[in-house]
Amino acid sequence: MMMQRDDARTILVVDDEEKNRLAISAVLRHAPEPYLVITAPNGLVGCKMAEAQKPNLIIMDWVMPEMSGLEALMVLKERETTHDIPVIMLTGLGSSKHVEYALNAGAADYLRIPVDKTELLARVRAAIALAESYSHIKEQSERLEEQNHELLALNQEKNEFLGIAAHDLKNPLNNIRDLARIIEQEFQTMPPEEVQDFARLIGQSANKMFELVRNLLDVNAIEQGGIKPHLVDFDIREIVNRVVESYTQRAMTKGITLNFTIPDEPIVSFADENLTEQIIENLISNAVKYSPFGKKVTIEISTTQQSVASNQQLLTVLIRDEGPGISADDQTKLFGKFARLTAQPTGGEHSTGLGLSIVKQLAEVMKGKVWCESVLGEGATFFVQLPMVV
Ligand SMILES: Nc1ncnc2c1ncn2[C@@H]1O[C@H](COP(=O)(O)OP(=O)(O)OP(=O)(O)O)[C@@H](O)[C@H]1O
Ligand SMILES: [Mg+2]
Structure with a gap:
């Protein structure tokens, strides 16, 4: 046979x-x-x-x-x-x-x-070869079509991104222009306090633009693969404590207390110090920004073993607030770009909607992760998990 x-x-x-x-x-x-x-x-x-x-x-x-x-x-x-x-x-x-x-x-x-024997074999060979090239071309054109769809979707996303960014820049820029025009035309009749007030408003608008541009640059840098984490050993307690201290004053103006008890022993993470600080800062800023007057924000650090099999230790920073909480629907959009969701800042703070999308990507750049657990009406808890030194 x-x-x-x-x-x-x-x-x-x-x-x-x-x-x-x-x-x-x-x-x-x-x-x-x-x-x-x-x-x-x-x-x-x-x-x-x-x-x-x-x-x-x-x-x-x-x-x-x-x-x-x-x-x-x-x-x-x-x-x-x-x-x-x-x-x-x-x-x-x-x-x-x-x-x-x-x-x-x-x-x-x-x-x-x-x-005829020879003719039969020649025709068979040609027909099979033709059919195979046809199916090859068909496969390739299907793949190209798929890629084209993906590119179109990406392009659409970029256009939306650009549209929102331009729109968000336009409002404060308009304010700056209008206020400057009023000062220019009426400064002789304006009381100095009013000029000062206008200057303050101009400064505020400029800050909003600055914050948005900084976030846009971050998003861009991450997406271009331009953020290379500098992984080192450092005591996470110091970073968290520094951010908590820098937010205490701001929280106090809203009657919000930040509860953080520094653990006794050092907790040494293996991550990028600046990026970690940026993550913690965003999460504490959100907790303060979306909590109503008089509430409490709790920050805790804990450690766990990744799995029974591995000896990789992980540290988790938890930031729990007593704010409005986040619905299941909002949670699906939370880490997306320009996600300005149901909860609004409670003290007139500015919101670009980019913070958490940056947080998520920064955590991933450092082989960590971030997630949220929340029930609407019952506050929100954000978790950041990062690798520790083994
Ligand atoms: N702790 C929280 N409690 C309730 N809602 C929250 C909380 N954190 C974030 N959100 C909701 O998720 C949205 C996205 O948050 P994110 O930090 O990405 O952007 P932002 O705070 O609006 O702006 P940015 O951080 O860029 O200044 C917020 O607009 C808010 O509606
Ligand atoms: Mg934010």
């Missing part, structure tokens, strides 16, 4: 006369290329086998009882599953009309009977 090779193409020979099937099969089996030949005695069985076995090529006799070769060809070309299988029609009828029928019905080629 001949060994079947993996790269052998399967050829289905459909003919009602056994001697023809045997003759064609013999030629194919002795071809230099490895072919696996299967046969069917009529068009109906041929169609079923084509469907089930998906041969690389079908050689189809024309005149057969029950279902002619032409009918079978039409059935095969109609079905999506067999449409792309090339079919070579055998025609002994000598009429070029038949050839025309067959080619119009989708046949890849035709051969006149009695079949």
Whole structure:
């Protein structure tokens, strides 16, 4: 018995006369290329086998009882599953009309009977090669189409991003322009306190723009892969404490207390100090920004083992607030760009909607992660997890 090779193409020979099937099969089996030949005695069985076995090529006799070769060809070309299988029609009828029928019905080629051995092999080879290049091109164009879709979506996202950014810059810029114009036109009649007040408002608008531009630059740097974390050992307690201290005054003006008890022992993380500080700062800033007057914000640091199998220790910084909480729907958008959600700043603070998207990406850059647990109406808890020194 001949060994079947993996790269052998399967050829289905459909003919009602056994001697023809045997003759064609013999030629194919002795071809230099490895072919696996299967046969069917009529068009109906041929169609079923084509469907089930998906041969690389079908050689189809024309005149057969029950279902002619032409009918079978039409059935095969109609079905999506067999449409792309090339079919070579055998025609002994000598009429070029038949050839025309067959080619119009989708046949890849035709051969006149009695079949010439060399011609048979040449046509078979050509038909298979053509079908394979066709399927290759089809696959590639499908892939290109997919990539094109992705690029269009990315481009759309960039346009939206640009649109929102421009819009957010326009408002404070408008304010600056209007206030400057008033001062310019009316400074002689304006009381100095009013000029001072306008200057303060101009400063405020400029700050908003500055903050947005800084966030946009961060987003851009992260997305361009431009942020390379400088991973070092450092005591996370110091970073958290520094941020808590810098926010205590601001929280106090809203009657908010920051509760942080420094753990006794050092907790040494293996991360980037500045990026870690930026993350903690964003989360504490949010907790203070979205909490109503008089509430409490709790900050805790804990350590865990990643898994029983690994000796990788992880540290978790938790920031829990008693603010409005975040609905399940809002939670799905929380870490996206320009996510200004249901909760509004409670003390007139500015909000660009970029903070958490930056936080998430920065955490990931350091092989850490960040997530949120919250029930609407019951406050929110944010977690940052970072690797520790082993
Ligand atoms: N602790 C929180 N409690 C309730 N809602 C929150 C909390 N933190 C964030 N949110 C909601 O998620 C949105 C996105 O937060 P994010 O920090 O990304 O942006 P932002 O605070 O609006 O602006 P930015 O941080 O860029 O100044 C906020 O607008 C707010 O609606
Ligand atoms: Mg924020």
